[in-house]
Amino acid sequence: MFFYRYKFFLFLLMPLCLFVACNNKKEDIKTVNNLTAKNFSNEIVIAISLDESRLYRSLVLISSIIKNANESTFYKIFALVPENFTKTNKEKIYSLSKLRENCSFEFMNMGYYSSNVFINYFKEINYYKLSLSNLLPKNIKKCLYLDSDEIVSCDLSELYNIDLTDFYFAGVLNFLEDDQRKSNHINSEVLLINLEKWRKDNIIDSFLLFVNNNLNASSEEILNSVCKNTLRLPFKYNVFACFDFKKVCENKSFEIFTEELKEGQYNFVILNFSLFPPWENLNANMSEKWWYYAKELKYWNEIENKYLVRK
Secondary structure, three states, X not given: OHHHHHHHHHHHHHHHHHHHHHHOOEEEEEEHHHOOHHHOOEEEEEEEEOOHHHHHHHHHHHHHHHHOOOOOEEEEEEEEEOOOOOHXXXXXXHHHHHOOOXXXXXXXXXXXXXXXXXXXXXXXXXXXXXXXXXXXXXXXXEEEEEOOOEEEOOOOHHHHOOOOOOOOEEEOEOOOOOOHHHOOOEOOOEEEEEHHHHHHOOHHHHHHHHHHHOOOOOXXXXXXXXOOOOEXXXXXXXXXXXXXXXXXXXXXXXXXXHHHHHHHHHOOOEEEOOOOOOOOOOOOOOHHHHHHHHHOOOOHHHHHHHHOOOO
């Protein structure tokens, strides 16, 4: 009986978590050289979850985004960070603005989630994305969520301009999922999110209800279980560097995607290193593509000391 009362108590507390976090969300804002999206014809909103352990990977990701942008594209980047994310780390993120004057950064303090001992969900960095519709300003109707273990090879306008009118989010099928029950799940590491629909349908309440009944669910499971109306994106928008193309193409469940998978292998837009990262294994597949952006950063010596000296 105590367990169920405790569980119900947690469920009642979760909306309060969201309220507190959303009212303490704006850490600071910096726009590069007084430029705003008004100076560009195309604005893309990106959300990234990061902490100190993901700092250098995030720098590599953001660098690849900025450097491959079209002249007309402005990136408005929201960084979801824990309360202990230091000013020094923020300045390192800000320094990327010197690469090209086409971006702004805003830090969202997620400290409440990371410090509350009662709540098992939303305090972990992998669950930050579930609260984006409450965290981001109401005038932002969609956003692109990216994990820090990725690089971008080109401008993201084509992806960002995909029509999401009737969908909660769009993403690439999780081709690495062995569980056949989840073979139609969308991977949650690259998501084009319809924030307007999330707000209209109070989707966070549905997330919380699902969590209350599935305390061990991952953020990907929560998203795919609650949001039934989603859009599948072409494989090129989330290509795993460790992907065994031959093995997957032989899987009859994915047979219809063979040509799409082959195209993504050679013409990826977003390359994902989360399962076999080059900073942990220098022989990781396509690792040279990640190191290319890493070596161009002003913090290359720090990256080298962190990831290479110990090898």
